[in-house]
Amino acid sequence: MACKCGNSEIYFTRKYEGTIMCKKCFVRSIEKKVKRIIRINKLLEHGDNIGVALSGGKDSTTALYIINQIVCKRKDMTIFAISIDEGTGKYRTDTIKKSAKLCKSLGIPHYIYSFENELGGKLPDLMKKNPRLNACTFCGVLRRDLLNRKARELGATKLAFGFNLNDEAESVFMNFVFGNLDKFLRLGPLVSNRKIELFIPRLKPLREVPEEELFAYCDALNLPYYGKKKCPYGKESVRKTIRKYLYDLDEKYPGTLFQIVKFADVIIPPLKEHFQKTGEIKHCIVCGEPSSQDVCKACELMEKGEN
Numbered sequence: 001m002a003c004k005c006g007n008s009e010i011y012f013t014r015k016y017e018g019t020i021m022c023k024k025c026f027v028r029s030i031e032k033k034v035k036r037i038i039r040i041n042k043l044l045e046h047g048d049n050i051g052v053a054l055s056g057g058k059d060s061t062t063a064l065y066i067i068n069q070i071v072c073k074r075k076d077m078t079i080f081a082i083s084i085d086e087g088t089g090k091y092r093t094d095t096i097k098k099s100a101k102l103c104k105s106l107g108i109p110h111y112i113y114s115f116e117n118e119l120g121g122k123l124p125d126l127m128k129k130n131p132r133l134n135a136c137t138f139c140g141v142l143r144r145d146l147l148n149r150k151a152r153e154l155g156a157t158k159l160a161f162g163f164n165l166n167d168e169a170e171s172v173f174m175n176f177v178f179g180n181l182d183k184f185l186r187l188g189p190l191v192s193n194r195k196i197e198l199f200i201p202r203l204k205p206l207r208e209v210p211e212e213e214l215f216a217y218c219d220a221l222n223l224p225y226y227g228k229k230k231c232p233y234g235k236e237s238v239r240k241t242i243r244k245y246l247y248d249l250d251e252k253y254p255g256t257l258f259q260i261v262k263f264a265d266v267i268i269p270p271l272k273e274h275f276q277k278t279g280e281i282k283h284c285i286v287c288g289e290p291s292s293q294d295v296c297k298a299c300e301l302m303e304k305g306e307n
């Protein structure tokens with residue numbers, strides 16, 4: 001048994017395709033796939049200044065590395081990375097160290113913002129405002145909001161995330177289970193609503209790459225990513241239950257995750273059309289950031305609308 005190039009040193013087995021690959025062919029296949037997603041969806045365009053949300057994990061590390069392969073060959077595009085320190089302790093300081101190391105080695109500007117400086121407190125302090133909610137709800141909303149704001153201040157035309165196939169399939173499944181049809185608009189390789197001022201379009205160039213392949217990609221290239229401990233606040237959640245369920249399903253029936261994402265790709269365009277016709281474009285009446293409600297989720301969590 002050998003890789004299609006003839007090399008008998010096998011690095012990765014892709015069950016859903018029934019292929020085995022040497023390290024070089026595996027790395028090339030990931031880069032080819034991500035660049036194809038970028039090309040066919042026109043994720044990068046002339047004049048773009050791409051901000052990459054860099055957490056220091058294998059997903060955003062790969063996103064930054066591959067997008068940079070394209071941008072560094074172009075004179076009409078620029079790239080930078082943004083990391084958010086939520087104040088979750090050693091876990092986050094370690095991931096930020098890895099991020100800084102990667103950016104330094106690639107010569108990419110790296111901007112770090114903290115909840116403490118920007119929002120007035122670390123995650124555990126902010127959570128006291130609404131103790132019934134779990135940490136990830138707070139963290140996810142506030143981080144997304146801060147990333148959008150800072151990317152805009154830094155002049156980004158797009159904001160890239162490292163969401164992988166597993167993440168995207170989980171989101172499809174969750175929206176389906178909870179009947180959140182409008183949230184399907186946040187899926188797809190490009191989340192953009194050009195009608196909404198202040199919203200930086202979001203790119204997800206890794207949405208067709210399974211999680212385990214991202215570990216293997218970073219390891220193959222010795223990229224500095226943080227893969228040890230998990231965030232101490234990431235406790236049990238619906239998403240985690242669905243993650244496990246889908247993981248088991250995909251183990252038993254390889255290719256399931258791809259099918260779920262393909263399903264979303266079919267229904268997103270008509271849903272977009274429907275919601276863009278009926279949906280109202282809003283900005284938060286408290287902070288002015290893009291929002292689907294009068295008061296955005298971040299202000300609601302921070303109880304700003306009630307002052």
Ligand code: SF4
Pocket residue numbers: 086088135136137139140231232233234235
């Ligand atoms: Fe934030 Fe939850 Fe992720 Fe921890 S696991 S960084 S609390 S979203």
Ligand code: ZN
Pocket residue numbers: 284285286287288289295296297298299300
């Ligand atoms: Zn707001």
